[in-house]
Amino acid sequence: MTPISQTQKKTDLLALTLPQLQEWLKERGEAPFRAKQIYNWLFRQLVNDFSAMSNLPQSLRQRLSEEACIGPTVIRSELHSKDDRTRKILLELSDGKLVESVLMLYPPIGESSSRATVCVSSQAGCAFGCTFCATGQMGFDRHLSAGEIVAQVLFFARELQAAPWTAAGLPGSAPIDHITNIVLMGMGEPLHNYTNVLQALRILNSSDGFNLGARHMTVSTVGLAPAIRKLSQENLQINLAISLHAPTDELRSQTMPVNRKYPLTELLAACKDYIATTKRQVTFEYVLLSGVNDTAEYAEKLAALLAPLKQFAHVNCIPVNATSASYQTPGPDAIRAFRNILFERGISNSVRAERGDDIAAAACGQLRTRFENSRKTAAIPVVSQ
Numbered sequence: 001m002t003p004i005s006q007t008q009k010k011t012d013l014l015a016l017t018l019p020q021l022q023e024w025l026k027e028r029g030e031a032p033f034r035a036k037q038i039y040n041w042l043f044r045q046l047v048n049d050f051s052a053m054s055n056l057p058q059s060l061r062q063r064l065s066e067e068a069c070i071g072p073t074v075i076r077s078e079l080h081s082k083d084d085r086t087r088k089i090l091l092e093l094s095d096g097k098l099v100e101s102v103l104m105l106y107p108p109i110g111e112s113s114s115r116a117t118v119c120v121s122s123q124a125g126c127a128f129g130c131t132f133c134a135t136g137q138m139g140f141d142r143h144l145s146a147g148e149i150v151a152q153v154l155f156f157a158r159e160l161q162a163a164p165w166t167a168a169g170l171p172g173s174a175p176i177d178h179i180t181n182i183v184l185m186g187m188g189e190p191l192h193n194y195t196n197v198l199q200a201l202r203i204l205n206s207s208d209g210f211n212l213g214a215r216h217m218t219v220s221t222v223g224l225a226p227a228i229r230k231l232s233q234e235n236l237q238i239n240l241a242i243s244l245h246a247p248t249d250e251l252r253s254q255t256m257p258v259n260r261k262y263p264l265t266e267l268l269a270a271c272k273d274y275i276a277t278t279k280r281q282v283t284f285e286y287v288l289l290s291g292v293n294d295t296a297e298y299a300e301k302l303a304a305l306l307a308p309l310k311q312f313a314h315v316n317c318i319p320v321n322a323t324s325a326s327y328q329t330p331g332p333d334a335i336r337a338f339r340n341i342l343f344e345r346g347i348s349n350s351v352r353a354e355r356g357d358d359i360a361a362a363a364c365g366q367l368r369t370r371f372e373n374s375r376k377t378a379a380i381p382v383v384s385q
C-alpha cells in the first residue's frame with residue numbers, strides 16, 4: 001500500500017522503495033524510468049524540493065508537488081555540542097508529534113576512519129517503560145512511518161553535504177561529508193515497529209539511492225524474542241544489539257518490564273537461533289550502574305549467561321550517564337575489574353568511549369521533554385528548512 005503522509009494526504013516519497021515509486025508513477029500514467037531519476041535527486045543529490053529536479057518535465061514536477069512530499073522537514077530545535085561532535089535535533093512530524101535524532105561525529109583513530117553516525121528514532125514515545133529512560137516515561141504515541149525514519153538520516157546527510165565536518169585539532173583529517181552509519185537506538189523500540197523499520201532500512205540500503213551498507217546499520221532492541229527470530233530470516237547483514245543491562249531475571253525485571261514477557265532464557269534462545277541462521281555476532285549493551293549491576297558477582301553471572309553463544313557474543317559496557325539522578329557512574333577501577341572478569345571467561349567486550357561533551361550526556365527523550373515543558377510557558381524559536 002502506498003504510504004500517505006497523515007495530515008497532508010500526500011504520498012511521502014521517502015517511504016517508497018524504487019519498485020514502489022515506479023508503480024506509483026505508472027498508476028499516474030507517468031514513465032516508470034522517471035523513478036530512478038527521482039531516487040537520484042532524493043537520495044544522492046539530497047534535494048528536498050521538487051522544483052530542483054531539473055531533468056524532470058515541468059508537468060511531472062508540478063504533479064509531484066501536488067501529490068507527493070519529501071518527509072517531515074520541520075526542525076523545532078537543534079543543539080550542537082561545544083566541540084560540534086554531537087548534534088541533536090527535535091523533528092516535528094506532520095501530526096505535531098516530536099522525535100529526537102542525534103548525529104555523532106568521530107574523527108579517525110589509528111586504523112579506523114572517521115565516522116558520522118545517526119542515532120534514529122523509530123517511534124514517537126515508547127510502550128516499554130524502561131525505568132532508566134526518559135522516552136519510556138512518556139508512554140507510547142505511535143509508530144513512525146518508513147519515511148519519517150528515513151527523513152532523520154537525510155536531514156543530517158544534507159547538513160554534512162552542505163558543510164563537511166573536520167575534527168578540530170586534527171589537521172589533515174579528511175572532512176566527513178556523508179553519513180557512514182546509522183543506529184536504531186533513539187526513541188522507541190524498533191522491533192515493535194518492525195515493518196516500517198525494515199522498509200526504512202531497505203530504502204537506505206538501496207544501491208540506486210542512499211546506498212548505505214547493511215553492515216553499517218545497527219538495530220537495538222530490548223529483546224522482543226519473536227521479532228529477533230523473524231529478523232534472522234530477512235537476509236540483511238545488519239548488526240543486532242540487545243539492551244541487556246542485567247544478567248538475572250530478578251534484576252532485569254526491576255528496570256525493564258519487557259523481561260517479564262520475554263525472560264532471559266527465552267531471549268538468549270532467540271539470540272542463539274539468530275546466530276545459527278545469520279552467523280553474525282550479537283552485541284549485548286550493558287549499562288554499568290555503580291553498586292547495582294557492576295559487581296564481580298554480576299560479571300560472573302553475565303559471563304555464564306553468554307558462554308553458550310561463544311565468540312558470537314560481544315558485550316558493550318556503557319558507564320551510566322553522570323546526569324542520571326538515581327544511579328552513580330562506576331569508577332575506572334570498577335569498570336576495569338568488571339571487564340577483566342569477562343575477558344577471563346572468554347567474553348569479548350569493549351567500553352563505550354565517553355564523548356565528554358555537553359549534549360551527549362542528555363539522554364534520549366530529554367530534549368523533547370524539555371521542549372514540551374518550555375512550550376507550555378514560553379515561545380521557542382523555530383528552525384525549519
Ligand code: SF4
Pocket residue numbers: 126127128129130133134135136137186187188189222
Ligand atoms: S530504552 Fe528503548 S525500549 Fe526502553 S523505554 Fe526507552 S526507548 Fe523504550
